Structures are given as C-alpha cells and as structure tokens.
Amino acid sequence: MDFVDLGKTGEKLPALGMGTWKLDRRRGAEALKAGLSLGSRFIDTAEMYGTEDLVGEAIRGEEGVFVATKVSPHNLRHDDVLKACSRSLKLLGVKAIDLYQVHWPNPSIPISETMSAMEELVAEGKVRYIGVSNFSAGELKAAQEALKREEIVSNQVEYSVTARDPENNGLADYCRSSKVTIIAYSPFGSGGLYSRKRVFDGLEKIGARHGKTGSQVALNWLLSKGNVSAIPKANSVEHIRENLGSVGWKLDRKDIEAIDSFLGRSPLVGGLNSFILKRSSGLWSRHLTNKYLKEKGVVIGKGKGIEKDL
Numbered sequence: 001m002d003f004v005d006l007g008k009t010g011e012k013l014p015a016l017g018m019g020t021w022k023l024d025r026r027r028g029a030e031a032l033k034a035g036l037s038l039g040s041r042f043i044d045t046a047e048m049y050g051t052e053d054l055v056g057e058a059i060r061g062e063e064g065v066f067v068a069t070k071v072s073p074h075n076l077r078h079d080d081v082l083k084a085c086s087r088s089l090k091l092l093g094v095k096a097i098d099l100y101q102v103h104w105p106n107p108s109i110p111i112s113e114t115m116s117a118m119e120e121l122v123a124e125g126k127v128r129y130i131g132v133s134n135f136s137a138g139e140l141k142a143a144q145e146a147l148k149r150e151e152i153v154s155n156q157v158e159y160s161v162t163a164r165d166p167e168n169n170g171l172a173d174y175c176r177s178s179k180v181t182i183i184a185y186s187p188f189g190s191g192g193l194y195s196r197k198r199v200f201d202g203l204e205k206i207g208a209r210h211g212k213t214g215s216q217v218a219l220n221w222l223l224s225k226g227n228v229s230a231i232p233k234a235n236s237v238e239h240i241r242e243n244l245g246s247v248g249w250k251l252d253r254k255d256i257e258a259i260d261s262f263l264g265r266s267p268l269v270g271g272l273n274s275f276i277l278k279r280s281s282g283l284w285s286r287h288l289t290n291k292y293l294k295e296k297g298v299v300i301g302k303g304k305g306i307e308k309d310l
C-alpha cells in the first residue's frame, strides 16, 4: 500500500481506501472483508449510508484499520453531533472513530457550534481526527478558524479524471498549501467513467503500456497528485483486487499530462447544484438518512430502530 500524509498529524493514511455508499449488504460486505485481508486498511462510511453496521462487522477482531465516518448535515447542532457520534460508535463497534467528517456544510447552523462539539469528541477520546466533506476553500477556512485546539485534517470531495472541480476552483491548491489531505470520492464518477468511452479508452491505452487497466490508471492519476487518497466503492472482490493494483507503481509524467488534458465534466455536485444542495442540506439529509437506515433495517441493540433516535 502507498500512503499519504494525513493533514499535519504525522500519521500516514493509506492512499487507497474502500467506499461504502450503496454497498450491497451481502456481496459488498464480503468484498469489504476480502479487501481488508488483501491489505486495504482504510474504510469510509457515513451515518447517512446505512453501512456503518456492515463496516463494524467487517472490522470486528481486526487491528490497524483506519475508519472514517460522517455526521449528516441535519445533525450539526452541538448536541446532535454528540448523539450522532454515539450512534456511529455503537454501529461501528469501536471505542474511537479515526476520522469524523462533517458530511456537508449546513449554512443554517453556525460552523463554530459544530466544531465545538467535534473538539469535545476529540477531548473525550471518541474521535481521533476531525475532517470535512464537500467544503469549498472558503468553507474549509471558516471551519479551520472555528476550531480552538484541533485542526481539520482532510476534506472529502468529488474528484476524478472526469470531475475536476478541486483543480479548477482552487480547492486542491488551498488543501496542498494548508496541509489538508484530499479524500477523493466517486473516483470512477459513481460508475459513470465506464460509459465515457473516449475517456476510458484513453485510460486503457495508457494502462496497456504499464500492464494496468483503465480503472487502475484512473486511480493512480488521482494518487499522483500527492496529497490525495481515493476511496472507490466496489461490490465485488475482483474489483477490490483490481483497484488495489492501482498502488505501488507510478504513471510517467507524460501519461499524467495526457490525462490532465482530458476534458473533465462538471461534477454532479459542482457549481449551482452544489450551492442548492448546501442550502438545503439539513432537509434532504434528514430524509435520506432515515430512508436509507429504514430500507437497510439498521438497528442498534435489541430491535431498537436507530431511526427512532434521528
């Protein structure tokens, strides 16, 4: 496994993690366990995904797994953050969450209130590091300024060969200069990369020169940025194994430049979409969190529905 610096902590984060949004409860959970045994030791989840229990099951008895989860934007009031964290700790079956991320900014809740709860969780030993997700450079700066003792170590954003917002809007540069690790989500455009024939053929062609596949090239290109860890999601062991083949080697400078010049689309959550999603994040996140957890039948304890707590 390759590693990247985790913020300014001095800790190394695996350059490749495993995403769990829409993870299949049977096949996906098996793939997650297989991934752990193949050396993939970083898992990303969120209270909204309804997969924290699957992650908990996969890591039971394992050591040295870096677990990242997220608090939903409707839970960013001080006491709600503390409650959400308790639920996540139970579902994950861990004493401390390695990286606790604010899933989306919620402009109707002061970031200082959220961050004071996050710092309390660190002080109590329930969270090791604080991260954010879907934050612009300005939102990230405000979050950093709201912290009194801790630092934001990471910002999880959509970033891929076909989604270049972090490069185009200055976020990647800001994160690099302020030593905030970028965790690249949807590195395959949630699967959309495979229907972009011209782009994917280009990746395959470059991969052929290295004995690698187009998917491996797409991930390696992200990791070549230096301050980036990528978290593809896969429901199959074959995909997990293939994705792990994206580390331990390097694209040539000319390959990187060729991919840099591919035309990226606007990410799904970029621009106006992002603005609207952030303005309404408290509303849709409550709805989705309840819906996903209910659908997946996620429960804590003896049949006590977690949705009762939300």
Ligand SMILES: NC(=O)c1ccc[n+]([C@@H]2O[C@H](COP(=O)([O-])OP(=O)(O)OC[C@H]3O[C@@H](n4cnc5c(N)ncnc54)[C@H](OP(=O)(O)O)[C@@H]3O)[C@@H](O)[C@H]2O)c1
Residues within 6 Å of the ligand: 018, 019, 020, 021, 022, 044, 045, 103, 133, 134, 156, 157, 184, 185, 186, 187, 188, 189, 190, 191, 215, 231, 232, 233, 234, 235, 236, 238, 239, 240, 242, 243
């Ligand atoms: N913070 C946020 O707001 C946010 C938003 C979105 C995602 N995320 C995180 O990022 C993770 C990844 O993003 P994502 O789930 O949107 O999608 P993604 O990782 O970009 O793409 C997943 C799709 O790619 C397929 N795939 C995976 N490996 C492959 C391979 N080697 N060859 C061919 N196909 C392959 C998967 O198929 P199979 O499943 O069939 O294997 C699935 O259809 C999420 O799971 C989540 O943890 C975070």
